Amino acid sequence: MNLIKELTWRGMLQDIMPGTEEQLNKEMTTAYVGFDPTADSLHIGSLVPILLLVHLQKAGHKPIALVGGATGMVGDPSGKSEERNMLSEEELNKNIIGVRSQLEKFLNFDATLPNAAELTNNYDWFKGISFLDFIRDAGKHITVNYMMAKDSVKKRLEGDSGMSFTEFTYQLVQGYDFYWLYKNKNCKLQMGGSDQWGNIVTGTELIRRKTGGEAFAFTCPLIKKADGGKFGKTEKGNIWLDANKTTPYQFYQFWLNASDSDAATWIKIFTFLPETEINSLIVTHDANPADRILQKKLAEELTKFVHGENELEKAKETTEKLFSNAKASVDSLSVEDLASIEGIVKTNYSAEKIKAGVDILSFLAENSIFESKGAARKMLQNGGVSINREKITDLQMMVDKNNLLHNKFILIQVGKKNNFLIAVE
RNA sequence: GGGCAGUUACCAGAGUGGCCAAAUGGGGCGGACUGUAAAUCCGCUGUCUUUCGACUUCGGUGGUUCGAAUCCACCACUGCCCA
Incomplete structure (x- = not known):
């Protein structure tokens, strides 16, 4: 299976660095995605990056999920108009454990596989690096001019809340991750949401300047609702992947409530259904939108993926009881x-x-x-x-x-x- | 260290002595219509309360005043410029 072609028709590809497809076709490639430990559970916003890793592994490549213990302490300025609050170390550790245990559910870590998934925490290598080491090893290779040209930085400089040195450094820290993984794990590819493009490119640049080697990247689009609203938020806040924070029933309901135009986009991104099946579902759905074929299928597939078959059945039962006879006494x-x-x-x-x-x-x-x-x-x-x-x-x-x-x-x-x-x- | 500008509810943003619980827009919630969609329209959106009313808010602390988001003093924070 060709990963890039697969992701393309699913609408999961935003930017891609030249040569990436060739690299993937050439050999089993190790690739990573970073996850922010800003909470003790991932929410559905992280689902797309997770799926990127799953697709990658399915295509025979080796996925690494990186939990940002170090980067979480710095704070990513991308897409943020204001300086972030810092998390305490204690909080961070709790979050890392939570996030880690969730990622373990979605990827295959069976060590006998040549492309077994791996989990890393960038704190493991950053804890041993002193500030002076870092500015000499990493900082020397990237100019401030280069860093300032990044969108995430430019926006903050133009805005009126400023940006701390800490957050300014973020892209370098993340870039160093990529370099470290490149050197130690032969990781040649980084994926992520399109808001990460700038940070990712800093990484490939650092790799090129420090080692002369070549690294690759691609990003997926950020999911938005057709009406422009924020994806993944409801009146109750985030939709979490943790059943204790968002029950499987609520999770199921979230997807069931997708609008028609979103459902058609989302079913490609969030499910593993093959192209032909999705296309025929869309045709069926268009014939009679009120049946919400797409929403139902989307909700089913995803609830199964995240919470398992059992929980899906329960969620459907509850839905049945509460809604299907809503008019009945x-x-x-x-x-x-x-x-x-x-x-x-x-x-x-x-x-x-x-x-x-x-x-x-x-x-x-x-x-x-x-x-x-x-x-x-x-x-x-x-x-x-x-x-x-x-x-x-x-x-x-x-x-x-x-x-x-x-x-x-x-x-x-x-x-x-x-x-x-x-x-x- | 010096100069200038600013800090208002979830966000943006008006208000510069009483008519201010504070315009407007966005967001959120609810209703009608529908398909547990979208669009549209309507209502609610500081807290508590028998819709009376009470209480707490406009960066913080004090002050002036019958009365302060609004005036004064000091402090804190943010941004911009200079050193």
Whole structure:
């Protein structure tokens, strides 16, 4: 399989350095992608770089995932309009462990393979390099003029928040990573998001000047929504790959909610389905967009990829229960149905209080569905709250045992998509 | 070290003594329409609260004033220029 051709039709190729394809065709090539340990889990924004590594390995090359323990301490100015806050070392270490364990799920680390994946942490080599060593070894080979010409730097110089020396140095630090991997692991290729292009090129430049060797690079486009919105953010923040932070159900829902135009682009990027299959899916989808064939397939494939078959099934079941009969009365949900709903917010509530009756505002606030009664009131007035699928507009309403489903549950919806299940016992 | 400009809510950005919880735009949330899309339209968006009202906000601390985001002093931070 030709990696470059594969990535091209999938729309995963933005910039590519001349000679990269030849290099890949010539021999098994080692390539790396860097991941930022800014949080203890990766989110779906990191999914594309991960997929680059997976595709690379599938094509018979050797992937290295680099966790930026050192670079994380510096802070990448790319795409940032302001100086970043520094993470404490402790936080950083926690994050590195989290990120590392996730990457392990997606790549094949079987050491018997010639192209087994590898994980590295650039802190391992940076910790032994002194500042003086660094500015002599790396700094001497790259001019400030060169570094200033980078987009990430230029933007910050033109802006009005300035840039610290620390962040200015970032590209050199990242460049040194590439050089180090080139020298020690025969890594000749770096991949990443297109915002990384500048940093990556500094690396190839450093390699060329220090060793006279040749290194290559390509980047993938940054994923955007068709309406220009930020990808991967919802009202609840990032979509994480960690099931504890974003449940598989929420994860599944995120993809299911993709717009038509996004779904067609995303299914190529985020799934491994072959071109012919995707094309026919698109045709089917266009014939009847309301069925959302693309969204469903996208959501299925990805949830399976990230969380596994089991979790996918559960996510689909929950979706089925909460949405497919949304118009039907709640009575159609059995005790088992309700008890086994997974992935949504569940809370317990005291049976005594229900027996006595609670006013709706207190009830919503006490169950942390809203932060305060005031917030609950506003939402109620906006017509955004349903109890057991019936829209509530009466602010005085009392919640009591008549509202219990199967004597035990209360199903609350805020908006169309936010479901809460209260178990009363 | 010197000079100049600035710091307002999630972001951008108006407001330069009372009509300011603070314009406007973006973002976010909710509603209508739909397909759990997109586009469009409508509402909400400091906190708490029985929509009364109370409380806390305009970098920080003090002050002037009946009254301060607005005036004064000092401090902090940021940017630009000079050394």
